[in-house]
Amino acid sequence: MSSALILDRDGVLLAQETGKYITRLPDVHFEIGALEAVVKLSKEYDHTVVITNQACINKGLTTLKEVERIHGWISDAVRRRNGHIDAFYVCPHRPEENCPCRKPKNGLLLTAMEEFDIDPTKSVVVGDSNRDLEMALSLQFPFVLLKSGEGQETLDHIDLSRRMYGFSVFDTLFDFAYKLG
Numbered sequence: 001m002s003s004a005l006i007l008d009r010d011g012v013l014l015a016q017e018t019g020k021y022i023t024r025l026p027d028v029h030f031e032i033g034a035l036e037a038v039v040k041l042s043k044e045y046d047h048t049v050v051i052t053n054q055a056c057i058n059k060g061l062t063t064l065k066e067v068e069r070i071h072g073w074i075s076d077a078v079r080r081r082n083g084h085i086d087a088f089y090v091c092p093h094r095p096e097e098n099c100p101c102r103k104p105k106n107g108l109l110l111t112a113m114e115e116f117d118i119d120p121t122k123s124v125v126v127g128d129s130n131r132d133l134e135m136a137l138s139l140q141f142p143f144v145l146l147k148s149g150e151g152q153e154t155l156d157h158i159d160l161s162r163r164m165y166g167f168s169v170f171d172t173l174f175d176f177a178y179k180l181g
């Protein structure tokens with residue numbers, strides 16, 4: 001079985017203005033240090049995958065094609081620096097569609113586990129929201145909460161039982177990659 005780095009996209013890899021969707025390639029900016037971080041981390045795990053909720057697709061604010069274009073651009077940037085992202089898993093649904101793939105549900109993580117034969121004990125989920133945390137815990141993945149994106153707010157409001165479960169906290173993906181702090 002293989003090890004995997006499983007990343008949330010917005011607030012982890014990409015900088016996101018609070019409450020705003022990233023709907024077009026010109027709006028794509030990496031979080032500070034995130035590109036360097038994902039390049040480094042992708043060499044330490046067998047696979048690197050991104051799992052992202054993008055309800056903006058089914059809300060009609062963007063298209064799957066444009067989202068795939070964004071992901072192609074991210075992959076190219078990582079590859080040019082000799083890193084790799086193996087796959088992007090996208091949930092396009094709105095919350096009220098009750099799909100099995102929108103985080104905190106774990107449908108996309110299950111798909112990734114099957115496709116890449118991922119062993120949770122050798123892997124990690126990195127995110128900035130409660131949805132990421134719940135998805136990770138539901139399948140016994142270690143979890144890293146970043147304070148970037150909505151992470152600080154997540155940390156301020158986190159359920160006490162989740163605090164007791166124990167997860168690591170870092171300021172940014174860069175800090176996690178270099179084990180700072």
Ligand SMILES: [Mg+2]
Nearest residue numbers: 008010011128
């Ligand atoms: Mg996020």
